[in-house]
Structure formats: C-alpha cells, structure tokens
Amino acid sequence: MVKETYLHDEHVKLGAKMVDFAGWHMPVQYSSIIEEHKTVRENAGLFDVSHMGEVFVSGFDATEFLNSIVPQNIDKLDYEKAVYCQLTNKNGGLVDDLIIYKIGIEQYLIICNASRVEDDLNWFSINSNGYDVKIDNQSHNYSLLALQGPKAVNIMKKLGYTIEGQKSFTIKSGKIAGIKMLISRTGYTGEDGFELLIENRYASELWNKILESGEEFGIKPIGLGARDTLRLEASLHLYGNDLDENTTPIEAGLSWSVPKDKTINYNGKDVIFNQIKNGVDKKLIGLVMEDKNIARHGYEVYFNDEKIGVVTSGCVSPTTGKNIALAYVKNLEQMKPDTIIQVMIREKLHNAKIVKRPFIEKRNRV
Amino acid sequence: MSFKDEMLCSKSHEYVVKQGDNYVIGLTDYAVEQLGDIVFLELPSAGDSFNKGETFANVESVKAASEIYMPISGEIIEVNDSLVDAPEKLNQDCYENGWLVKVKFSGNDDDFGDLLNYEDYKKEVE
The missing domain is CATH 3.30.70.1400 (Aminomethyltransferase beta-barrel domains)
Structure with missing residues (x-):
C-alpha cells in the first residue's frame, strides 16, 4: 500500500507529476526539474519531505x-x-x-x-x-516541510519568525502563524534554509501560508526530481545510491563526520579506524563528463581498459550545464582531480574527468 | 494537416506519419511530457537501417535515460540534427520542428498492425 503525505491533495492541486518513492506517492516535479532547481539556487523553494522518518x-x-x-x-x-x-x-x-x-x-x-x-x-x-x-x-504523526534557497531567510522573517542567533545545524521550537513547530536550519540542497516539523493536521495550512508569503520572493513548490539534482551538485550523498550496507563512511568520503578521538565503541569502529589508519580499497570520486553523455547509477567505470568501479549517481547539473556524477573506484594512485577515466554508456566508453567535490562553489551559509 | 490527425503511434510512444513516399518518425507529446526536461539526444546516421522494434535513438531527461524504438522497418534518409545540439527543443515541439528521423520504408503491411491512431493511443496510455 503506497502512503500519501498530508500534503498529497495540495500537490495534485498544483498539477504535480506524482511518482512512487520509497513507498510514498510523492511529487517528482510541478513544472520542470531544471526550472525548479534554478528557483532554489536563485530564490527559494518549498519541499514536502514528510516521507522522511x-x-x-x-x-x-x-x-x-x-x-x-x-x-x-x-x-x-x-x-x-x-x-x-x-x-x-x-x-x-x-x-x-x-x-x-x-x-x-x-x-x-x-x-x-x-x-x-x-x-x-x-x-x-x-x-x-x-x-x-x-x-x-513518530513518523506517522508529523509532516516535514523544507524551505530552501537564498531567499528562505526573507520568507521566514516575513512569516514573523525571529532567526537572529539561529545558525546552521541548530534547532529551536517556534511558531509560525500560530502553529507550533520545530524549526531547524538544515537541508539537502546545498543552500541556506529551514526544515519545519509540524503535526500533520497543520501541514496544508503551513504549506499554503509559506507559498503565499514567499510569492514576492519568487518561491515555488519543488519536487523530488530537483531535490536530487540539487543534492548531487552539492555532493550530498543519497542512501541507496551512494551509501549502503557495504560502504563505510571513510570510503564514502565522509571522514569529516568521523571523529578520530572517539574512545567509546560503536558498531564497525574497528573497521573504520583501520581504514583511517591504513587507507581504503575503494573510494568515492566526483566526475564531470567530457562529452554530452550522462553517467547514470550502475554504469561501469574504466581506467586503462580495466574496470575499476561503478557510478552511483549522475545527472546534468542545471547550474553548470555539465554532466556530473559520483562513482566508487579502486583507490589507485591516479584517482585524483584532473585524471581522465571512462564511463561505459550504451556499450561505448566515454571520457570523464575526476573533479573535486562539491560540483558547485560553496553557497552562502550561516 | 496536423501530425496528430495523420500519425500512427506505437505503445512505446513513437509516432510515424507518411510524407510523400517516406515516413517521419518522432516521439509523441505524451512521451515528451512524461520525460520532462530533455537534456540529451542521440540519433542515428543517414544510411543506417533498422528493423521494426530495434533501438535507433536514445533520449535522456534530467531523470532518466530511455531508448527510442523503430515503429516500422526502414532506412534512415534524413536526421533532424538541429535537435542534437538543442534537445530541449523537443519539450516545446515534438512534431513540426521536433521530428527525429525520416525513413524509407522497408517493411511490410504487418509493420502497421500494432500502431494506433492518436486518439486510441491516448486512451491506451492514460
């Protein structure tokens, strides 16, 4: 049985194209993924992410x-x-x-x-x-809205929320339009923004209030399609694509989130600390295609005619116009920025250059 | 004459319309709408021959890659090259300016057996 969020009717009203995602009937796009993507980079976008736990x-x-x-x-x-x-x-x-x-x-x-x-x-x-x-x-009792983009702050202020002192990666309880909620300054787009956790019964009211207040700032509702291209440009991992049960945080390039001084034990700590000390066999790299072909999830990666890995996410970057991808490759000495490797696309090898991540410049964060 | 009145459609969303002695092949507006923003198109070369049902082109939207199949057998005699550099044009018009290839028919009457007129095709896919 596919689940619907409490905003399902709002999405349908807005003409969203709906798809099944992780057991939920979710909006993949309202107008165009590229247009929605640019709206979030330039102005602000509102996402229904109530499917999250x-x-x-x-x-x-x-x-x-x-x-x-x-x-x-x-x-x-x-x-x-x-x-x-x-x-x-x-x-x-x-x-x-x-x-x-x-x-x-x-x-x-x-x-x-x-x-x-x-x-x-x-x-x-x-x-x-x-x-x-x-x-x-409490996943079934709460709705989660994400307001993201450089104008998110303006919209929150207009809604009467006092942001002063609330930095990135913080959470506060607050009220917007009389609705009580938890407001965090987090997101999954590479932009500044907020995530608002509210009781299901207020979801529609808040959704419409934000769209209304955000109109003068160019806000648009944004589907999962643009959410994916936004997160990939910012090189934020997607579980199931870039992360899974056979991938460690070190292999995934997430060492920054693994303190080296932790004394308390946790599952897999021995493996993880061994990789920190002795290195990894495979690692995550960023790729930019040298031609117009797009590397997709599951495509094979080659170097010197040898298969060395697999693409885990790939799309056209609406910001740069280039075709970008994340891939896991053998941790060879040459696997560093500017090395040209190949991706097998429709039975032909296409050149791709290894680049530093993220794929876009760091955005204005607080 | 409009494409939609004249054309026959495959269930895999290609259309074919007779033009003189030859046929124009493209993607239906329904297919284009479902794909969303089209960002890549790979077309065959003039002179290539394909049987009905064979992949002759590839299209990618932001979301995914899809193959395009020959709705009838034939030899490619003209390719709409202008689309390759600007595949997003397909999102605006997949007919008059957005056709993909023109072919010289090499099949038989059976090729048309499973193709539907636009009205029936729309009923089938919606």
Missing part, C-alpha cells in the same frame, strides 16, 4: 545509547544543535545516514531516510539492550 529518543541513557551506535560524539552535542552522522553496522557499513538533533536533556530527534525507517528501528532495538532508553517512532 522522525524518531524521538529519550530516557536516562539516551546520550550514551546514541553515542554507542554512531561515529559522531553525541556526548559533545549541545542543546539545540544538530549533527550529521551515520548508523553503522558491525562491518562499518551503513544502515542509514541521519541527522540527530538534541532537543532536551537526554532528548533527541532523529531524522532518517523514508526507505530506512523500519531497518533503523530494528537496529536501534537490537542495540538498545541494557540502556534505559525510549525509542518513539
């Missing part, structure tokens, strides 16, 4: 428990701060990637991928033995 973790041992299942130092996370991290398995592979928000003393909100909620809950449960902790899946 919300799990509240609380209890006397909440901090200790979370600290034992992710590489990040959750004991060092301050109140109202957020951290990007991975849920690792025994081999250092990823059960999911998450954002953990500290919303109180021994109280946390975890936002996880829609397709992974059940696996995450199962993994939490297996690992919570002996901890005094309550794991409360």
Whole structure:
C-alpha cells in the first residue's frame, strides 16, 4: 500500500507529476526539474519531505545509547544543535545516514531516510539492550516541510519568525502563524534554509501560508526530481545510491563526520579506524563528463581498459550545464582531480574527468 | 494537416506519419511530457537501417535515460540534427520542428498492425 503525505491533495492541486518513492506517492516535479532547481539556487523553494522518518529518543541513557551506535560524539552535542552522522553496522557499513538533533536533556530527534525507517528501528532495538532508553517512532504523526534557497531567510522573517542567533545545524521550537513547530536550519540542497516539523493536521495550512508569503520572493513548490539534482551538485550523498550496507563512511568520503578521538565503541569502529589508519580499497570520486553523455547509477567505470568501479549517481547539473556524477573506484594512485577515466554508456566508453567535490562553489551559509 | 490527425503511434510512444513516399518518425507529446526536461539526444546516421522494434535513438531527461524504438522497418534518409545540439527543443515541439528521423520504408503491411491512431493511443496510455 503506497502512503500519501498530508500534503498529497495540495500537490495534485498544483498539477504535480506524482511518482512512487520509497513507498510514498510523492511529487517528482510541478513544472520542470531544471526550472525548479534554478528557483532554489536563485530564490527559494518549498519541499514536502514528510516521507522522511522522525524518531524521538529519550530516557536516562539516551546520550550514551546514541553515542554507542554512531561515529559522531553525541556526548559533545549541545542543546539545540544538530549533527550529521551515520548508523553503522558491525562491518562499518551503513544502515542509514541521519541527522540527530538534541532537543532536551537526554532528548533527541532523529531524522532518517523514508526507505530506512523500519531497518533503523530494528537496529536501534537490537542495540538498545541494557540502556534505559525510549525509542518513539513518530513518523506517522508529523509532516516535514523544507524551505530552501537564498531567499528562505526573507520568507521566514516575513512569516514573523525571529532567526537572529539561529545558525546552521541548530534547532529551536517556534511558531509560525500560530502553529507550533520545530524549526531547524538544515537541508539537502546545498543552500541556506529551514526544515519545519509540524503535526500533520497543520501541514496544508503551513504549506499554503509559506507559498503565499514567499510569492514576492519568487518561491515555488519543488519536487523530488530537483531535490536530487540539487543534492548531487552539492555532493550530498543519497542512501541507496551512494551509501549502503557495504560502504563505510571513510570510503564514502565522509571522514569529516568521523571523529578520530572517539574512545567509546560503536558498531564497525574497528573497521573504520583501520581504514583511517591504513587507507581504503575503494573510494568515492566526483566526475564531470567530457562529452554530452550522462553517467547514470550502475554504469561501469574504466581506467586503462580495466574496470575499476561503478557510478552511483549522475545527472546534468542545471547550474553548470555539465554532466556530473559520483562513482566508487579502486583507490589507485591516479584517482585524483584532473585524471581522465571512462564511463561505459550504451556499450561505448566515454571520457570523464575526476573533479573535486562539491560540483558547485560553496553557497552562502550561516 | 496536423501530425496528430495523420500519425500512427506505437505503445512505446513513437509516432510515424507518411510524407510523400517516406515516413517521419518522432516521439509523441505524451512521451515528451512524461520525460520532462530533455537534456540529451542521440540519433542515428543517414544510411543506417533498422528493423521494426530495434533501438535507433536514445533520449535522456534530467531523470532518466530511455531508448527510442523503430515503429516500422526502414532506412534512415534524413536526421533532424538541429535537435542534437538543442534537445530541449523537443519539450516545446515534438512534431513540426521536433521530428527525429525520416525513413524509407522497408517493411511490410504487418509493420502497421500494432500502431494506433492518436486518439486510441491516448486512451491506451492514460
């Protein structure tokens, strides 16, 4: 049974093209992916991301428990701060990637991928033995809206929200139009922006209020299609494409989110620390195609006529007009920026240049 | 005469319309709309021959790559090269200016057996 978010009717009213994604009937585009993408880079866009999972973790041992299942130092996370991290398995592979928000003393909100909620809950449960902790899946009770883009701040101000002091990767409780919500300064587009967590019954009201207030700033509703191209330009990983149970955070180029000084044990820590010390066999690289062909998920990567890896995400970058991709390759010495490698597309090899990630310049962040 | 009155459509969303002794082949407006923003198009060369059902071209939208199949057998006699450099033009017009290839028919009457007129095709796909 495919699920619908509480904004489903709004999407249909706006003429969205709907698709099934991770068990949800979601808008893939309203007008055009390229147009929507540019709207977010230049003005502001509103996303329904209510399919994502919300799990509240609380209890006397909440901090200790979370600290034992992710590489990040959750004991060092301050109140109202957020951290990007991975849920690792025994081999250092990823059960999911998450954002953990500290919303109180021994109280946390975890936002996880829609397709992974059940696996995450199962993994939490297996690992919570002996901890005094309550794991409360509230995914079905909350809607999540993402307001992203350089004009997001203007729109939030116009809606009466006081942003002063709320930096990137923080969360506060607040009110917009009398509706109570959790407001975090996070997102998945590479732009400044906010994610708003509200009770389902207020979803439509808030959605329309934001679109109305944002009109003078050029706001548009944005579908999952542009969400994918936006995140790929910013080189943000997509679980299921660029991350999975057989990929470690080190291989995925996420070493920045793995503290080297962590003394507490977590699943796969031995594998991960060994890779930090001795290097990895495969690693994630960014590619720009040298011709008009587009590298897609699953296409093979070659170097000197040898198959050395596979493309995990690829699209045309609406910002640069170039065809960009992420790929896992053998960690050869030559796998560094400016090296030309090949991608097999429709039984022919096409040149691609290894580039630094992200694919676009760092955007204005706070 | 409009393309939509004259053309026959395959269930894989190619159209074919007779023009003099030859046939014009392209993608239906329904297909183009479903694809969304078209960003890549690969067309065959004049002189290439294909059987009905064979892949003769490739199209990619932002979202995905798709193959385009020959709705009838024939030899390519003209290619709409202007589209290769500006595939986004297909999103505006897939008929008068957005046809893909012209072919010299080399099949038989059976080639048309499974093709539908536009009205029936629309009913089939919607």
